[in-house]
Amino acid sequence: MTFTEYLATFITDNKKGKIQKVLSQRTRHMTIVLEDIFQPHNASAVIRTCDCFGVQDLHVIENKFKYELNPKVVLGSSKWIDLHQYSNENKESATVETLQKLKKKGYRIVATTPHTDDIDLDDFDVSTPFALVFGTEQEGISDEVRTEADEFVKIPMYGFTESFNISVSAALCMQHLSFKMRNEKINFYLSEEERKELTLKWYKRIVKSAAQLEEQFLEK
Numbered sequence: 368m369t370f371t372e373y374l375a376t377f378i379t380d381n382k383k384g385k386i387q388k389v390l391s392q393r394t395r396h397m398t399i400v401l402e403d404i405f406q407p408h409n410a411s412a413v414i415r416t417c418d419c420f421g422v423q424d425l426h427v428i429e430n431k432f433k434y435e436l437n438p439k440v441v442l443g444s445s446k447w448i449d450l451h452q453y454s455n456e457n458k459e460s461a462t463v464e465t466l467q468k469l470k471k472k473g474y475r476i477v478a479t480t481p482h483t484d485d486i487d488l489d490d491f492d493v494s495t496p497f498a499l500v501f502g503t504e505q506e507g508i509s510d511e512v513r514t515e516a517d518e519f520v521k522i523p524m525y526g527f528t529e530s531f532n533i534s535v536s537a538a539l540c541m542q543h544l545s546f547k548m549r550n551e552k553i554n555f556y557l558s559e560e561e562r563k564e565l566t567l568k569w570y571k572r573i574v575k576s577a578a579q580l581e582e583q584f585l586e587k
Contacts, residue, residue: 370584371563374570374577386569389421389447390562396555397493397544398424398474400500402462402509404533405432409504411445412534418444420541423557423565426451426469426498428461430509446572462511466500470515474498478508478516479536481529485519488543493553499540504533 375383399422404410410427417425425448427434434452453461466476475497500516502508507530508516522531522539531539548555557565571577 370581371567371570373584374567374574374580377574377580378570382573386566390557390565392421393423393557393562393565394421394545394548394555395423395557395561396496396548396553397422397541398426398469398496398498399537399541400426400428400465400469400498401434401533401537402428402500402502402512403431404434404501405503406533407435409532409534410434413501413537414448414450415444416534416538416541418447420545422448422541422545424449424451426453426465428453428465430455430460430462447569460509460511462509463515466498466512466515469498472496475517476500476512476515477518477520478502478512479520479522479540480508480513481519481521485521487523488520488540488547489523491518491520491544491547493544493548493551493555499537499544501533501537504530 399413399417401410401413404413404427414425417423427450429452433454453465455461470476473496475495477491477497478500480502497518499520500508500512502512520540522536524531530536571581574580
């Protein structure tokens, strides 16, 4: 018996079934990057949206502002999402390092901002992995993001206001592109190994005293 199987004995069949159903729709094909979001409730709302649309990873760049969860906004969704935080300790900016790491993992860096070479969400190519980068509400993306970006995408708007709230922008993009991936039958799903890893991670997060149970299991 593996430790995952052992932990499963402490979880109801209904909960285990729900976890496997959610995992079957989880993705790392699309990932989200937030750069210096200074309003915690907005970043927390994006975590909740990631979970709702099956996006497993959220990357938060903290050059100026430290990200803190707002429990009233995330409503427990943070335990299902992998949050990656990048600070600028001992360096001028964490932005370039973060985006280059994502590029090495095979992601196209896609800046969400009006740009001379931008495209609408409808025309965006979802066939290969991509990282959507959102900047601050006031200043938008930084010059570092503009330099590192492979592509630019925008949300079509028809009013006087030039931009959406950051959490609204992220929600619109994730909803539109997650639907597009499914509609175009893109293989965006997690690998079997990734599903096993997340199953264990999630079991540990919902079973009380999981760390103590693991010690006892390993001693046997």
